[in-house]
Amino acid sequence: MTTKAFQKIYTKIDNITKATVSLRATGVGNDELATVGGHLAQVVKIMGDQVTLQVFEGTEGISTDAEVVFHGVPPTLKVGDGLAGRFFNAYGEPLEGGAPVEGEEREIGGPTVNPFRRRQPSELIATGIAGIDLNNTIVSGQKIPFFADPDQPYNQVMANVALRAKADKIILGGMGMTNDDFLYFKNLFENAGVLDRIVCFVNTTENPPVERLLVPDMALTAAEYFAADKGEKVLVLLTDMTLYADALAIVSNRMDQIPSKDSMPGSLYSDLAKIYEKAVQLPSGGSITIIAVTTLSGGDITHAIPDNTGYITEGQLFLRNDTDTGKVIVDPFRSLSRLKQLVIGKKTREDHPQVMNAAVRLYSDAAGAKTKLENGFDLSDYDERALAFAKEYSDKLLSIDVNIDITEMLDTAWALFAKYFKKSEVTIKSELVEKYWK
Amino acid sequence: MKTTGKVQGIISNIVIVRTEGAVSQNEICYITVGGVKLMAEVIKVTGKDAYVQVFDSTRGLKIGTEVEFEGHMLEATLAPGIISRNYDGLQNDLERMESLFIERGTKTDPIDYEKLWDYKPLAKVGDIVTAGDWLGEVQELWVAHKIMVPFTMEESYTIKSLAEAGEYNVNKVVAVLTDSKGEDHEVTMVQRWPVKKAIKAYTAKPRPSRIMETGVRAIDTFNPIADGGTGFIPGPFGAGKTVLQHAISKQAEADLIIMVACGERANEVVEIFAEFPHLDDPRTGHKLMERTTIICNTSNMPVAAREASVYTGMTIAEYYRAMGLKVLLLADSTSRWAQALREMSNRLEELPGQDAFPMDLSSIISSFYARAGLVHLRSGATGSVTFLGTVSPAGGNLKEPVTESTKKAARCFYALSQQRADSKRYPAIDPLDSYSKYLEYPEIVDYLDEHIEEGWVKSVMEGKTLVRRGKEAAEQINILGDDGVPVEYHEMFWKSELVDFVILQQDAFDDIDANCPIDRQKYMFDFVMEVCRKQYGFAEFEDCSAFFKNLINLFKQLNYTVWKSEEFAKYESEIRALVATK
Numbered sequence A: 001m002t003t004k005a006f007q008k009i010y011t012k013i014d015n016i017t018k019a020t021v022s023l024r025a026t027g028v029g030n031d032e033l034a035t036v037g038g039h040l041a042q043v044v045k046i047m048g049d050q051v052t053l054q055v056f057e058g059t060e061g062i063s064t065d066a067e068v069v070f071h072g073v074p075p076t077l078k079v080g081d082g083l084a085g086r087f088f089n090a091y092g093e094p095l096e097g098g099a100p101v102e103g104e105e106r107e108i109g110g111p112t113v114n115p116f117r118r119r120q121p122s123e124l125i126a127t128g129i130a131g132i133d134l135n136n137t138i139v140s141g142q143k144i145p146f147f148a149d150p151d152q153p154y155n156q157v158m159a160n161v162a163l164r165a166k167a168d169k170i171i172l173g174g175m176g177m178t179n180d181d182f183l184y185f186k187n188l189f190e191n192a193g194v195l196d197r198i199v200c201f202v203n204t205t206e207n208p209p210v211e212r213l214l215v216p217d218m219a220l221t222a223a224e225y226f227a228a229d230k231g232e233k234v235l236v237l238l239t240d241m242t243l244y245a246d247a248l249a250i251v252s253n254r255m256d257q258i259p260s261k262d263s264m265p266g267s268l269y270s271d272l273a274k275i276y277e278k279a280v281q282l283p284s285g286g287s288i289t290i291i292a293v294t295t296l297s298g299g300d301i302t303h304a305i306p307d308n309t310g311y312i313t314e315g316q317l318f319l320r321n322d323t324d325t326g327k328v329i330v331d332p333f334r335s336l337s338r339l340k341q342l343v344i345g346k347k348t349r350e351d352h353p354q355v356m357n358a359a360v361r362l363y364s365d366a367a368g369a370k371t372k373l374e375n376g377f378d379l380s381d382y383d384e385r386a387l388a389f390a391k392e393y394s395d396k397l398l399s400i401d402v403n404i405d406i407t408e409m410l411d412t413a414w415a416l417f418a419k420y421f422k423k424s425e426v427t428i429k430s431e432l433v434e435k436y437w438k
Numbered sequence B: 001m002k003t004t005g006k007v008q009g010i011i012s013n014i015v016i017v018r019t020e021g022a023v024s025q026n027e028i029c030y031i032t033v034g035g036v037k038l039m040a041e042v043i044k045v046t047g048k049d050a051y052v053q054v055f056d057s058t059r060g061l062k063i064g065t066e067v068e069f070e071g072h073m074l075e076a077t078l079a080p081g082i083i084s085r086n087y088d089g090l091q092n093d094l095e096r097m098e099s100l101f102i103e104r105g106t107k108t109d110p111i112d113y114e115k116l117w118d119y120k121p122l123a124k125v126g127d128i129v130t131a132g133d134w135l136g137e138v139q140e141l142w143v144a145h146k147i148m149v150p151f152t153m154e155e156s157y158t159i160k161s162l163a164e165a166g167e168y169n170v171n172k173v174v175a176v177l178t179d180s181k182g183e184d185h186e187v188t189m190v191q192r193w194p195v196k197k198a199i200k201a202y203t204a205k206p207r208p209s210r211i212m213e214t215g216v217r218a219i220d221t222f223n224p225i226a227d228g229g230t231g232f233i234p235g236p237f238g239a240g241k242t243v244l245q246h247a248i249s250k251q252a253e254a255d256l257i258i259m260v261a262c263g264e265r266a267n268e269v270v271e272i273f274a275e276f277p278h279l280d281d282p283r284t285g286h287k288l289m290e291r292t293t294i295i296c297n298t299s300n301m302p303v304a305a306r307e308a309s310v311y312t313g314m315t316i317a318e319y320y321r322a323m324g325l326k327v328l329l330l331a332d333s334t335s336r337w338a339q340a341l342r343e344m345s346n347r348l349e350e351l352p353g354q355d356a357f358p359m360d361l362s363s364i365i366s367s368f369y370a371r372a373g374l375v376h377l378r379s380g381a382t383g384s385v386t387f388l389g390t391v392s393p394a395g396g397n398l399k400e401p402v403t404e405s406t407k408k409a410a411r412c413f414y415a416l417s418q419q420r421a422d423s424k425r426y427p428a429i430d431p432l433d434s435y436s437k438y439l440e441y442p443e444i445v446d447y448l449d450e451h452i453e454e455g456w457v458k459s460v461m462e463g464k465t466l467v468r469r470g471k472e473a474a475e476q477i478n479i480l481g482d483d484g485v486p487v488e489y490h491e492m493f494w495k496s497e498l499v500d501f502v503i504l505q506q507d508a509f510d511d512i513d514a515n516c517p518i519d520r521q522k523y524m525f526d527f528v529m530e531v532c533r534k535q536y537g538f539a540e541f542e543d544c545s546a547f548f549k550n551l552i553n554l555f556k557q558l559n560y561t562v563w564k565s566e567e568f569a570k571y572e573s574e575i576r577a578l579v580a581t582k
């Protein structure tokens, strides 16, 4: 960051905490950026002439006579077509050198789309993964996270989804990403030959955690440029939002705010909603779809981070290990796509809603049978069949390594029904049974 | 002279203003930044410092910025032309905002000041009138919109003159009223009212004495909400709060629906924008949008305006109630409003209560719910505001401050259970935990006996007992195994499943099943109870489950079939034949 000639330089810091410094200064605007001893910081509180700055990299080594220069503007990103194919840090500065992007400088975290100007999402995104396309169909303009324990291959699944999604642009916001994962994404995009459609903003584990707070807004400012200005279909990948929330907690705790549940700030819901609600279907045809990752601790979805997320997003895709098949599956019980109603049976074959429900119902019968077995009771013939069905259903449809189109998913489900059940046991409208029974 | 002040401190959307002159609690002020005026509300005063919450982003705001106080609280504009508008939490008309993004400081008129209304007087010169009395009326869509003595006029007045029938815009002086000191007051078709105060232009607020039909069986049959009553729907995410509220908004037997989308998803409001203008109101044949008004502060809109949104909604509801209308107010979700209060309270560094919510949360919630109710108006007419809010408990745990405070304030409790939602038993209203206090009101019991049938409430209680017994039986079966319990336990369990599948479960996405009118509810419930009252005495538990599975399947077909149609009769006789075999 360069300092402009007329800018006043302050050299007397009064207070330093782990994340903030405060000093006397005048003419400072709320939210504006500053440089403190060469480190980027942002105004978070002003009381009379006392200004408090949050230093993104932390305050380690900052001395009371460090130079403080105010930039007069909040964080911005230069938007232009030159963003495509580039990798940036959390501040929007190109990684690995390269020329800065030419274009209009926009404040990040900008205003909200007027709800009245939005359009209802209606375009199906096919991912090839039946746990998503069949049971939890997603549409463009939706916001949906993967809920997964840290040992799940969530980044791989997300990357697969991204590559199959037919988006005009894929924008990756990496927060607290290991360098290995970052390189994984990079290589994958390179090998798939889609680098020209990618924009990345990354904060890796090697960068200070507080910097992460800028990543979603950077990614979404770029997304809004392509979606609203260019009318493109943009897919935004945010991983890992749990680490983003952790950074929020660090800052609010250091600023002595009263924590609410699970040491998270009381504003967590609003903070997350501001990000996720950027997902939108625009009247021009442009759209922003957000697929995120929220890592869980021991599958606990009642923790404040997944809990608040679930209240904001349009469903969640829950990954878990299936002990029967040894594969990772999209859990049909705990996953939900709230927008699937808009497309299933309308943009997909007529039997989709009924087949989806019937399969999940039969799968849950198998879960009941399993409990019976565990409690030492005898299994009925139906129970046995349900268990056998569940295993094959898990293997052929729920598993994340499936990659087929939706019609094939439906046909597969019908084949499984016929293999294990009688027509009367699947409780599907009889006209559909007559038409599709294998 | 307006009081002015200067910005002295900024903490996110809380701004501290050093004032010169008097300010009052909840007074509105404007802060000018970057050429636009940001609206704010005083929420605390200490000495010369007013703490104001800004209904917009404070980005770029500087110390020393001028602030101008308005001398009044946050007000709603009340006039013809509100119905079917789409407002933000501060009653700006979203439809009139031209740009794609809502730029900071954007304001739009809540009503059309140019539009001409066909006005006719209702009162006579010389009449003695007080606040809320009807002076005249205009036709607003299909509603006879009363032009009233403004609620802010607190004494008795004599009507000095009245405008003749004719076409006027809302700013027309339609009456001149003389007060006791002989001073004249002009009345137009527009009045303003501070949203945080209840409108009390009525003579009495009796206990509710009739129910409001919602078309949802689990509510109307099992736990009805009263016309003028209150209720709330707590439930973890994905349990079906919004779907249930949307169903009620489409079907409820109310004159007007005010929907407050409070801190939730924008796409859910878009659904209403997209659907309601095309859907018919089953009762009047008008379009649904012609009875609906939306107040929308979605989760990404300014937090402080979230609180305003529920009050704006309530004020509009009270305004139409004073015209003798039945208004249903829905808010999704009141937890977001409570969270907004928490954010402010934390920034003010107030002493926190449980889970860091403000200490007075409970009283704030209960005074809000207290604004609902049935009222007698001076004209002899009655009007009502029925309020139904959703609550989003953290982690789905109902032992949290918002749920607990609301439970004290609301008379109906519709607990959505995660387990029911997981097994797709929608609506996921837990039949055992949920309640309606109105079933304990003798006047409601009498009403139901008279309007549905003699002994209805008793029969409903019998149905509830059946569900409870069924659950107990299921627990025994789970512990002891299918063979370990007498067959009667299976019969008990399966009877409760029958009630669950046929009465409690209802498919909100099926054209026929979605809306079940009360006479059909009576028919179905009586039929199911008749089947359940019979003792079958199965020899084997397998026979029992096979019999009831079959029965449930047939009964479900009934629910999906047009009532009293030939097909309906066919399924009904199949059921009767099946029951007769045992």
Ligand SMILES: Nc1ncnc2c1ncn2[C@@H]1O[C@H](COP(=O)(O)OP(=O)(O)O)[C@@H](O)[C@H]1O
Pocket (backbone or CB within 6 Å): A337, A338, A339, B235, B236, B237, B238, B239, B240, B241, B242, B243, B244, B426, B427, B506, B507, B508, B509
């Ligand atoms: N009555 C119902 N019938 C069928 N599906 C329902 C019903 N209620 C809820 N659902 C399903 O559950 C999902 C979540 O419901 P929603 O009302 O949005 O939950 P909440 O508001 O409690 O988070 C819906 O998208 C729908 O798939």
Ligand SMILES: [Mg+2]
Pocket (backbone or CB within 6 Å): B241, B242, B243, B264, B332
């Ligand atoms: Mg909801």
